Amino acid sequence: MNVPERILMGPGPSTVPSRILRAMASPTLGHLDPRYIEIMDHTCTMLRKVFQTENALTFPVSATGMAGMECVATNIMERGDEAIVCVNGVFGGRMVDVMERAGVTVHRVEVPWGETFPLEMLAEAIDKHPDAKALGIVHAETSTGALQSLDGLAELVHDSGMLLLVDAVTSLGGHTLKVDEWGIDAIYSGTQKCLSCPPGLSPVSFSPRALEVIEARKTKVQSWYFDVSMLKDYYKGSGKRAYHHTAPVNMIYALHEALLIVLEEGLEARVTRHQRLHRRLRAGLESMGIRYVPQYSLHTLNCIHIPDGADDAAVRAKLLDDYSIEIGAGLGPFAGKAWRIGLMGHSATQANVDLVLAALMDCLE
Amino acid sequence: MNVPERILMGPGPSTVPSRILRAMASPTLGHLDPRYIEIMDHTCTMLRKVFQTENALTFPVSATGMAGMECVATNIMERGDEAIVCVNGVFGGRMVDVMERAGVTVHRVEVPWGETFPLEMLAEAIDKHPDAKALGIVHAETSTGALQSLDGLAELVHDSGMLLLVDAVTSLGGHTLKVDEWGIDAIYSGTQKCLSCPPGLSPVSFSPRALEVIEARKTKVQSWYFDVSMLKDYYKGSGKRAYHHTAPVNMIYALHEALLIVLEEGLEARVTRHQRLHRRLRAGLESMGIRYVPQYSLHTLNCIHIPDGADDAAVRAKLLDDYSIEIGAGLGPFAGKAWRIGLMGHSATQANVDLVLAALMDCLE
Numbered sequence: 001m002n003v004p005e006r007i008l009m010g011p012g013p014s015t016v017p018s019r020i021l022r023a024m025a026s027p028t029l030g031h032l033d034p035r036y037i038e039i040m041d042h043t044c045t046m047l048r049k050v051f052q053t054e055n056a057l058t059f060p061v062s063a064t065g066m067a068g069m070e071c072v073a074t075n076i077m078e079r080g081d082e083a084i085v086c087v088n089g090v091f092g093g094r095m096v097d098v099m100e101r102a103g104v105t106v107h108r109v110e111v112p113w114g115e116t117f118p119l120e121m122l123a124e125a126i127d128k129h130p131d132a133k134a135l136g137i138v139h140a141e142t143s144t145g146a147l148q149s150l151d152g153l154a155e156l157v158h159d160s161g162m163l164l165l166v167d168a169v170t171s172l173g174g175h176t177l178k179v180d181e182w183g184i185d186a187i188y189s190g191t192q193k194c195l196s197c198p199p200g201l202s203p204v205s206f207s208p209r210a211l212e213v214i215e216a217r218k219t220k221v222q223s224w225y226f227d228v229s230m231l232k233d234y235y236k237g238s239g240k241r242a243y244h245h246t247a248p249v250n251m252i253y254a255l256h257e258a259l260l261i262v263l264e265e266g267l268e269a270r271v272t273r274h275q276r277l278h279r280r281l282r283a284g285l286e287s288m289g290i291r292y293v294p295q296y297s298l299h300t301l302n303c304i305h306i307p308d309g310a311d312d313a314a315v316r317a318k319l320l321d322d323y324s325i326e327i328g329a330g331l332g333p334f335a336g337k338a339w340r341i342g343l344m345g346h347s348a349t350q351a352n353v354d355l356v357l358a359a360l361m362d363c364l365e
Numbered sequence: 366m367n368v369p370e371r372i373l374m375g376p377g378p379s380t381v382p383s384r385i386l387r388a389m390a391s392p393t394l395g396h397l398d399p400r401y402i403e404i405m406d407h408t409c410t411m412l413r414k415v416f417q418t419e420n421a422l423t424f425p426v427s428a429t430g431m432a433g434m435e436c437v438a439t440n441i442m443e444r445g446d447e448a449i450v451c452v453n454g455v456f457g458g459r460m461v462d463v464m465e466r467a468g469v470t471v472h473r474v475e476v477p478w479g480e481t482f483p484l485e486m487l488a489e490a491i492d493k494h495p496d497a498k499a500l501g502i503v504h505a506e507t508s509t510g511a512l513q514s515l516d517g518l519a520e521l522v523h524d525s526g527m528l529l530l531v532d533a534v535t536s537l538g539g540h541t542l543k544v545d546e547w548g549i550d551a552i553y554s555g556t557q558k559c560l561s562c563p564p565g566l567s568p569v570s571f572s573p574r575a576l577e578v579i580e581a582r583k584t585k586v587q588s589w590y591f592d593v594s595m596l597k598d599y600y601k602g603s604g605k606r607a608y609h610h611t612a613p614v615n616m617i618y619a620l621h622e623a624l625l626i627v628l629e630e631g632l633e634a635r636v637t638r639h640q641r642l643h644r645r646l647r648a649g650l651e652s653m654g655i656r657y658v659p660q661y662s663l664h665t666l667n668c669i670h671i672p673d674g675a676d677d678a679a680v681r682a683k684l685l686d687d688y689s690i691e692i693g694a695g696l697g698p699f700a701g702k703a704w705r706i707g708l709m710g711h712s713a714t715q716a717n718v719d720l721v722l723a724a725l726m727d728c729l730e
Contacts, residue, residue, distance in 0.1 A: 001391040001618055003404075008395055012611060016393040024615065025390035026366040028381040028563045030373055030691045039368075062565070063428035066610045067590045098589045192611055198393050200427070200565060200613035222587050224463045225432050243696075245431045246377060246557055248565035250389065251616065253366055326395045331608075 010328035013192035014344035023257035031247040046259035053179035058205040059235040065169045068188025068202030071226040079103030084135040090143035095136045114144040114294045134163040140171035143331040145303025146294035154183025174274045174300035185210040196345030197258035200251040274299040284357040302341040315363045323359040375693035378557035379709035388622035396612040411624035418544035424600040425566040430534045433553025433567030436591040444468030449500040455508035460501045479509040479659045499528040505535035508696040510668025511659035519548025539639045539665035550575040561710030562623035565616040639664040649722040667706040680728045688724040
């Protein structure tokens with residue numbers, strides 16, 4: 001396999017430590033082998049720690065991040081249900097699409113791309129749509145780099161008898177994220193962002209309240225592959241396992257190793273590292289006259305305006321060719337107007353920050 | 366990672382060659398990196414060769430085998446459509462479930478588990494349900510070890526204006542399978558069977574006729590993750606790639622290497638090897654007085670009656686503990702009554718055949 005070594009500073013995947021690549025290359029076991037079951041159980045236990053939750057139903061969906069969104073949306077919602085979905089970038093918009101495909105009537109709440117939702121605005125939407133079953137919101141909007149505060153939101157959502165659904169694809173393992181303390185009912189993430197594991201799995205977690213809603217469904221979940229009512233019999237912590245699908249065994253090895261690394265560093269230390277390196281990068285970029293797109297920026301993804309006169313594609317190509325650094329292009333209305341510089345997991349190092357600043361300075365000359 | 370080395374002779378995964386494990390552990394690239402796109406394109410090109418098809422729309426779904434079934438079923442069928450599905454084991458039954466969840470009216474054609482469908486019976490079903498949009502059938506039924514002949518079926522199906530959908534999870538790369546010559550319109554498989562790649566991907570292929578049906582849909586595909594109308598813009602052979610989801614990059618490396626190995630051996634030689642070793646195993650088992658379940662047995666999966674007096678779980682545990690050999694338990698009505706011995710891909714060697722015979726003889730003493 002002839003593959004160049006990249007420094008992955010785009011919107012994901014981030015650079016994967018060789019320790020994880022080695023773990024992934026361990027011999028494939030059968031998906032019902034006792035040793036594999038141990039590894040899978042331990043993976044789910046570590047996932048609970050990283051999500052900061054006691055939720056029994058916490059496991060990695062056997063597909064990439066967007067499958068997690070679909071798993072959460074299609075298990076919680078039924079055809080004919082109503083939902084409130086907050087849209088301020090690609091991924092909020094995608095949640096609308098995923099829900100509408102499942103026959104849900106979606107009430108969109110919108111602010112311009114790059115902005116975030118003030119709590120009052122969400123309170124208003126909840127008041128306006130009291131029959132909604134759930135409110136969906138993106139914690140870390142990968143398309144704009146905006147960090148959404150979830151402070152106080154669960155109380156409002158729960159007081160109206162709704163469930164809180166959260167997209168944490170770009171925050172899990174990089175930003176503070178407290179599933180239980182924040183009252184989140186269903187959450188999904190990806191492995192290839194701040195966990196620095198290869199893409200291929202989507203960690204999800206469902207609260208007991210969400211599980212009750214799922215158990216009270218009148219209809220089968222439209223997707224067999226993502227049906228939590230069957231998956232929970234495979235991922236449950238004990239007793240007889242019901243075979244569902246053939247788990248992606250080696251990807252689970254990789255996630256197991258990635259979570260070990262996260263817990264060895266410690267969640268708080270990891271969040272602090274991402275914050276510190278974001279500040280260093282931000283100071284460097286701003287000293288070059290480069291402005292950030294969002295007011296409330298993620299530490300893990302830095303979305304910046306492309307400086308006047310710079311050639312978007314040419315600069316990114318030069319970064320890749322001369323430095324082997326990947327940064328991300330803009331999406332949607334930001335195409336050709338913004339770059340996205342990831343500082344996620346193993347990619348978030350002082351050396352990488354200083355290198356990308358030097359490389360950008362060179363490429364923008 | 367502390368993982369025992371197993372000889373995987375169950376219903377999958379099969380033993381993964383170290384060459385594939387090493388390829389999989391190559392550095393993770395971004396999913397839009399030019400070098401990754403080359404690897405992905407080459408993977409799709411090789412998949413076409415292994416499926417023996419010219420179908421442009423041939424790619425690996427980013428999830429395990431059952432996702433391929435869901436991808437095929439939900440893209441071809443729309444809510445309110447009718448389908449004929451042939452059920453003679455777990456996987457035909459699952460196809461019914463997947464379709465019904467998509468709002469399809471399913472006409473089941475059934476024979477007892479372990480048996481296969483004579484062409485006349487399928488002709489009758491087609492006559493009886495002329496409004497069906499498709500006929501779904503399992504080529505290699507992993508739950509019973511039965512090999513279904515597809516000879517002459519496509520003509521009947523096409524003459525009635527239907528599409529032919531085929532489950533080839535346990536045959537691709539081990540049995541003769543000629544997608545174009547046999548007139549198959551949509552097919553799915555898994556990587557962890559006769560390709561000896563870790564589980565995590567599901568190769569699919571759609572004929573131009575199937576693509577026309579998909580393009581004429583009145584409604585969106587219910588699954589965003591499996592929507593071929595968007596996926597085709599990512600997997601197309603040339604031009605600008607539309608970002609859909611983050612591809613499981615390292616799993617694609619693994620599949621790339623697995624397909625290289627298949628093509629180095631040659632499809633015909635590979636099929637012959639599986640046939641030869643099946644015969645050797647069969648002769649050995651029958652000389653021990655052990656009988657096969659199906660009349661038409663797969664070469665890749667040998668489903669046998671558990672001999673009278675043998676303790677199902679104890680024998681399998683002894684095989685695992687004393688020989689590190691995994692064989693499969695029976696499913697559904699065969700639970701406790703049958704074993705499934707896989708001879709797939711890298712696991713299909715003369716040494717493994719002779720070893721498993723010797724080990725069984727020891728365990729059955």
